[in-house]
Amino acid sequence: MDRDFKLIGLVRNMSEAKLKIKNLFKIFGNKGRSFISSVEKGMSKQELLDKHGHVLGLNNINLDISEQRIQVIMGLSGSGKSTLIRHINRLIEPTSGEIYVDNENVLKMSQSELREFRRKKTSMVFQKFALLPHKTVAQNVAYGLTIQGVSEGEAKERSHKWIDSVGLAGFEERFPAQLSGGMQQRVGLARALATDAPILLMDEAFSALDPLIRTDMQNILLELQKELHKTIVFITHDLDEALRIGDNIAILRDGKVIQKGDPQNIIMNPADDYISDFIKDINRSKVIEIRSIMQKGTTKGSSLKSSCSLEDALKTLNSEKDKQCNVVNEEGKKIGKVTLDAAINALLRDKSTKSLEKYK
Amino acid sequence: MDFLTEFPSLGKRDLRDLKKTIDGSFREWSRTYGDAIEAFFDPLYFFLVWLEKLLIAAPWPIILILVASFAYLGSRSWKLALGSVISFMLIGYFGMWKDMMATISLISVATLICIAVGIPIGILMSRYDRVQSAITPILDLMQTIPIFVYLLPVVMLLGIGRVPGLIAVCVYALPPIIRLTNLGIRLVDKEILEAADAFGSSYRQKLFEVQLPLALPNIFAGVNQTIMMALAMVVIASMIGVKGLGMPVLQAVQNQYLTLGLMNGLAIVALAIIFDRVSQRYGQRLQAHRFGKEHE
Ligand SMILES: Nc1ncnc2c1ncn2[C@@H]1O[C@H](COP(=O)(O)OP(=O)(O)O)[C@@H](O)[C@H]1O
Ligand SMILES: [Mg+2]
Numbered sequence: 001m002d003r004d005f006k007l008i009g010l011v012r013n014m015s016e017a018k019l020k021i022k023n024l025f026k027i028f029g030n031k032g033r034s035f036i037s038s039v040e041k042g043m044s045k046q047e048l049l050d051k052h053g054h055v056l057g058l059n060n061i062n063l064d065i066s067e068q069r070i071q072v073i074m075g076l077s078g079s080g081k082s083t084l085i086r087h088i089n090r091l092i093e094p095t096s097g098e099i100y101v102d103n104e105n106v107l108k109m110s111q112s113e114l115r116e117f118r119r120k121k122t123s124m125v126f127q128k129f130a131l132l133p134h135k136t137v138a139q140n141v142a143y144g145l146t147i148q149g150v151s152e153g154e155a156k157e158r159s160h161k162w163i164d165s166v167g168l169a170g171f172e173e174r175f176p177a178q179l180s181g182g183m184q185q186r187v188g189l190a191r192a193l194a195t196d197a198p199i200l201l202m203d204e205a206f207s208a209l210d211p212l213i214r215t216d217m218q219n220i221l222l223e224l225q226k227e228l229h230k231t232i233v234f235i236t237h238d239l240d241e242a243l244r245i246g247d248n249i250a251i252l253r254d255g256k257v258i259q260k261g262d263p264q265n266i267i268m269n270p271a272d273d274y275i276s277d278f279i280k281d282i283n284r285s286k287v288i289e290i291r292s293i294m295q296k297g298t299t300k301g302s303s304l305k306s307s308c309s310l311e312d313a314l315k316t317l318n319s320e321k322d323k324q325c326n327v328v329n330e331e332g333k334k335i336g337k338v339t340l341d342a343a344i345n346a347l348l349r350d351k352s353t354k355s356l357e358k359y360k
Numbered sequence: 361m362d363f364l365t366e367f368p369s370l371g372k373r374d375l376r377d378l379k380k381t382i383d384g385s386f387r388e389w390s391r392t393y394g395d396a397i398e399a400f401f402d403p404l405y406f407f408l409v410w411l412e413k414l415l416i417a418a419p420w421p422i423i424l425i426l427v428a429s430f431a432y433l434g435s436r437s438w439k440l441a442l443g444s445v446i447s448f449m450l451i452g453y454f455g456m457w458k459d460m461m462a463t464i465s466l467i468s469v470a471t472l473i474c475i476a477v478g479i480p481i482g483i484l485m486s487r488y489d490r491v492q493s494a495i496t497p498i499l500d501l502m503q504t505i506p507i508f509v510y511l512l513p514v515v516m517l518l519g520i521g522r523v524p525g526l527i528a529v530c531v532y533a534l535p536p537i538i539r540l541t542n543l544g545i546r547l548v549d550k551e552i553l554e555a556a557d558a559f560g561s562s563y564r565q566k567l568f569e570v571q572l573p574l575a576l577p578n579i580f581a582g583v584n585q586t587i588m589m590a591l592a593m594v595v596i597a598s599m600i601g602v603k604g605l606g607m608p609v610l611q612a613v614q615n616q617y618l619t620l621g622l623m624n625g626l627a628i629v630a631l632a633i634i635f636d637r638v639s640q641r642y643g644q645r646l647q648a649h650r651f652g653k654e655h656e
Contacts, residue, residue, distance in 0.1 A: 089558055119560035130555035134573045134649050144559040146569075175649040195559070 017064035018231045019071075019088065019199065024061040024097030026083055026255070029054035032095040045254040057083040059255040061097070065248075068229040072246030072263075074236055074278075080255040081235045085203050088233060089122045090114055101199065119148050123192035127204040129184045131176040131191075138163065138172040140187050144195035162190040166220060182213035189220070193228070200232045207236065218244055239278055243267075243287050251275055264292040268346070284347050285311035290327055293346050294336040299324040306335065310343050317343055390517045401523045408469050408522050412603075415461035423461075424448060431634065435641035444638070447630040456605060456627050463594055463604035463631065466522070470529045470590045474537050475583060477530075482541025482579075483567065492542060499535040507532060507596055515600055525602030533589040537582035544578025545571045580643035587639060591632045605631075 027035050027048070035043070035054055045056040058080050065071045075081050086092040087099060090106055099106040101121060109117055123144060131140050138156060139146075141163055145155035163169060166186040176184050185205060192200055206214045218241065225232065236242050242249050243263050250260035251274075259271040267288060270276040290313050291306035301320040304313050306327050317325055323340035370378070415423065427448050432441040451460050485492040511528055518524040548571050556566045572579070598606030605624045612621030 091554060091557055115560040115562060117560075118558060122558070124555065124558040126551055126555060128551050130549070130551040132552065132555075132570065132573075143569075147556075147559050147561050147565055177649060201558075 018067035018102065019063075019065035019233070020098075020100040021061050021063045021065075021084075021087070022098040022100070024058055024084075024087060024099065025095045026057035026080075026087065026092065027054050027095045028057050036096055056255050057092075058087070058094070058097075061255075061257055063250055063257060063260065065231060065233060067231050069247040070225065070232040070234055070245055072234045072236060072242040072249045073252060074239065074242045074249055075252035076237060079252040081237075081252055082203055083255070084252065085201050085233055085235055088199070088201060089118050089124065119144070119195065119197075121197055122199045122201055123195050123197040124201040124203070125185070125188045125192045125205040127208055129176070129181075129188045129208075131184055131187055133176050136173050136175060137168060137179070137187050140176065141190045141194050143191055144197075148195070159190070159194045162194045165193070165224065166190045180213075182209050182217065185209060185217060186220070189217075193224070198231055200230045202232065202234045204235050204237070206241065207238065214241070221245065239282055243282065251278070263287075264289055268292050285309065285314070288346050290338045290343070293342040294327050294338055295342065297337050298326055298334055299337045301325050303328045303332075303334065304338065305330070310347060313338065314340070314343055386513065386516065390513075394517055398518055398523075401518065401527075404469075404473075404526065405521075405523050408465065408526060411469060412462050412465040415465050416458055420452060420457065431638050434638035436645065437641065440634075440637055440641070444634045447634060451627045451630065454623055454627075456608075456624060459603070459605045459608065459624070460627060460631070462602075463591075463606070463628070466526065466529065466594070466597070466602060466604055467587065467590050467631075467635075470526055470533060471583065471587050473526070473530050474534050474586045474590075478534050478537035478582070478586070479541050479579065482538045482582075483545065483572075485538070485542040486545035486571075487563075495538070499538060502531055503535050507593075511596075511600060520601040522602055525597040525600050528600065529590050529593045529597050529602075532593050533586045536585035536589065537579070540578045540582030540585070541575065544575030544582075547578065548574045577643055577647040580639065580646055584636060584639040584643060587635045588632060591628060591635065594628055 025036050025039065026032070027039065029035075029052075031052075032054060035048060035052060039048065039056060039059055045059075048054050048056050061084060063071075073081050073084060083092060087094055088101070088106070090099075090109075094107065097107075101117070106114075106117065132143065135143070138159065141159040142150075142152075142155035145158060146152070150158070163172060166189050168183065168186050168190065171179065171183065176187065179187070185208075188205070192202075206217045209217060221232075222245065234242075234245055236245075246263055248261060249263045249266055250257050251266070252258070253274055259266055259275055266275065267279055267282070267284070270279055286309050288310045289306065290304055290308050290310065293310075294306070299322065301322065301324055302316060303326040304316060306329055313325065317323055317338070317340040320340075324337055326334050327336045327338050329335050369375070424445055428441045428445050431444040432438065435441070448460070451457065481495065485495055507528070510531060511524075514524045514527055518527070552570060552574070553566065556570045561569065594602075594604060594606035595609050596606070598604065598610045605628050608620050608624040609628075611617065612624070
């Protein structure tokens with residue numbers, strides 16, 4: 001009996017995602033519900049708008065988000081990214097579908113349960129920062145805690161370390177308007193981290209920032225994530241950012257997920273023209289990792305890590321006599337080999353139309 | 361031909377009967393409930409009288425010190441504080457001290473009432489669209505209906521004196537603060553409200569931590585307008601027996617006392633300018649954080 005329970009627990013831990021979205025539809029407009037079946041039968045977003053004046057926000061989204069990983073959601077403006085992320089903490093009510101967090105249905109929660117859920121389980125970072133302009137940096141960071149009813153002293157104490165961790169020490173008594181955009185978003189990030197919520201929702205959090213500052217913020221986030229292991233849903237319309245940050249990527253178009261999974265897989269096997277188009281400008285030598293072009297077998301030559309980029313691998317590969325290297329995992333175990341030809345092929349993919357034809 | 365030039369109207373007798381019936385029933389109603397309504401407003405009356413007496417009985421140097429500190433704390437400007445004190449001294453020097461105290465007590469009480477009544481109504485309007493669409497026409501009516509028309513039933517109910525005067529002032533001065541509270545809350549940035557929701561705020565927390573503080577500059581603009589409109593009503597209120605600077609103006613108009621009218625009129629204007637400047641400066645300071653200035 002006891003053992004069975006443990007087993008179930010184990011199975012659950014291994015196979016169940018932290019966050020599950022099932023058959024989620026959102027149709028904006030007061031008769032949204034009645035159009036679900038037409039949308040399911042294939043009515044397009046444009047048609048729904050032209051004929052019925054309703055906006056298709058989300059079209060049958062199914063997405064499992066793994067615990068402690070960064071799930072990127074990408075898509076052009078208007079593709080439904082903000083709508084999707086706002087369903088996770090129910091800032092937007094769905095037209096139909098289910099959302100589970102830790103196997104609890106978010107949509108079944110009462111108002112007070114929902115408040116508790118938002119206080120303890122999720123926190124959010126916004127594109128335009130959404131700081132409270134009348135509160136100081138320290139007060140802004142402590143905001144989530146004060147909402148929970150934590151005493152002022154304790155809230156200050158607990159938020160202090162987050163102010164430090166995003167590099168804002170010394171700015172505690174400033175007001176948001178006195179800070180640059182990058183610094184304001186640091187406040188936004190610290191505010192979200194201060195509640196210790198396991199799920200972090202970031203809606204184009206860095207999109208409003210200059211490129212250099214954006215890279216800074218990405219570094220801060222990745223650095224913090226190494227210690228914090230949050231489940232992060234990160235929205236962006238920028239592929240470089242998505243590849244840099246995402247453990248997994250889902251690509252949205254007109255409210256529909258058209259491809260999801262390992263970023264490497266999306267680059268190597270784009271599902272359609274839309275995605276090929278998306279990835280055509282990336283620097284493949286920097287982005288593609290050799291694990292994506294790995295073959296079975298081993299060779300005599302030297303070893304490369306599976307996460308090594310093509311750019312870094314090429315030199316070693318070229319210097320080998322048989323133009324081959326072993327691939328090893330994080331623990332140093334050989335898991336396959338990689339050849340120079342394969343590497344060059346992967347680099348050239350973007351220029352040829354091979355991949356496109358394959359998926360047409 | 362007569363039919364076209366003469367607008368078809370109710371017969372004279374019918375019209376007279378109609379007016380008589382309505383007048384009669386209102387009079388009946390006010391006779392039955394007048395005392396109860398008056399009793400309801402008694403606390404207000406006592407407060408008003410108490411404040412007026414207090415201000416008049418207080419030694420004038422103390423009042424001047426209060427004026428200076430109120431003006432300085434509100435505006436953080438020595439010039440304005442000094443100007444206020446000089447104006448008060450001049451008004452007193454020309455024999456209008458007591459009237460000025462009476463007017464100030466009326467304005468203060470009226471403003472307090474308007475804030476106490478107006479802000480909650482404004483909050484309700486901002487929360488429920490239905491309340492907004494129900495109350496907006498009432499506010500329009502309050503601002504367009506000729507003052508004398510609602511003065512009449514008030515006087516019939518409560519007679520002549522401070523309380524009906526106060527009510528008349530409040531009816532006139534209430535709309536701006538209601539409107540601007542509602543507007544101010546509705547104008548609060550959507551994304552900031554979303555942030556408040558995302559962190560699990562209750563309605564109360566959102567109202568007091570986010571909406572009201574961010575609407576404060578607008579609400580304060582409403583308070584400022586309310587004060588100005590209350591001052592503008594001082595002369596009319598004196599027609600139904602409210603003491604203060606308005607009374608001499610009314611006398612002056614009736615008897616063509618030019619100097620009396622001018623002096624009291626100028627005193628009202630001086631008060632208006634002081635209240636306006638101080639409250640506007642205060643309102644500006646409330647939103648200093650928006651422009652990245654250091655908070656004082
Ligand atoms: N409240 C709303 N009412 C009607 N349509 C909306 C609303 N919010 C978003 N939309 C529409 O839903 C689609 C997705 O919007 P959004 O999620 O904001 O896209 P993204 O964040 O990817 O730019 C867009 O076509 C947008 O116009
Ligand atoms: Mg968006």
